Amino acid sequence: MDKHKVVPIEDRIPKLKTQRKQKTNRRMIIYLSLFFLLIMIFVYFQSSFSDVKKITVTGNENISDEAIIKAGKIKPHTSFLNLSDKDIENNIGKLQEISSVAVHKSFYNHLQIQVKEYHRVAYLEEKSKYYPVLESGKVLAPMGKKFMPVNAPIIADWKDKSQLKPMAKELAKLSQGVAHRISEIHLDSKAKDGNKIILYMTDGYVVRSSISHFSRKMEEYPSIVQQLGPHRKGVINMDISTYFREYGDEEAPKE
Structure with a gap:
């Protein structure tokens, strides 16, 4: 052993x-x-260390950072950990200009708000005021007196407001190259169905069309104008069928 x-x-x-x-x-x-x-946890929550230190807003062009933060109900000296991403997203999402919103938290107490706006596709003219029209069909508050609409056509003499939404949706489908060539859009008061429109173009043409298939037809506009050449001006009918008629002595739009 x-x-x-x-x-x-x-x-x-x-x-x-x-x-x-x-x-x-x-x-x-x-x-x-x-x-x-x-x-440390107690001191953190009882001191300014827990406050939101930085707020970054991205994706906005037409609405200010301040307006978005205010809509999110993010108050000064709010504890970073007590902020609810979903509540902020829901609050900002109520803004008419906002299509979607996403909120993220990152180090150190940095709140990131990423928004996507509805595009402004036109300006509704009423009583010498211009009201931005969004692609959703929403009409915003009028712009300031010194404001002049740019990069979007003016919708004038538009008595039937029910046609604004379908018109806005059609405008949203246009390429920028075509949309920027439209100066004014009018409802055709002589048409019975209320669907006919008259467009005054920046290059001197008048286009007659319908709201229902407006965007599809208007994409043909650049090639039609190119075929006509720079010296022939007139009315381009782009409704059921497409044809061109030169201006008579009293038909050309005033400069």
Whole structure:
């Protein structure tokens, strides 16, 4: 039989004391760490350290950062951890100009708001005021007195407001190259169905069409004008069939 080495109890006592001391020290370090962690958490929530430090808004062109932040109901000295992404998104999403919104949180207390706006496709002219018309068909508050509409056609003499929404949706489908060549859009008052429109173009032509298939027909406009040449001006009918008629003596639009 193998002889087991017998360690006297006197030799084991110092080692046991050391192990107990190490275990006590580890336990003390854990308790102290938890204590200081709790203190730090308490100080964080009770001080300005927990406030939102930075708010970044991206994707907006027509509505200001301040208006979006205000709509999100993000108040000064709001605790960063208490902010609800969903609540902010729902609040900002109520703005008529906003199509979609996404909110993200990042280090350090940085709130990022990314929005997508409805495009302005036209300006409704009423009583010398210009009301932006969005692609959704929504009509916004009038622009300032010194404002002049650019990069979008003017909708004038538009008595049937029910046709604004389908008109806006058709305008939203146009390429920018075609949309920027439209100066004014009028409802044809002589038409019985209320679907006919008259367009005054920036290059001197008049186009007659219908709202129902307006965008599809208007994409042909550049090639038609190119075939006519620079010296022939008149009315281009782009309704059921497409044909051109030169202006008579009193038909040309006034400059």
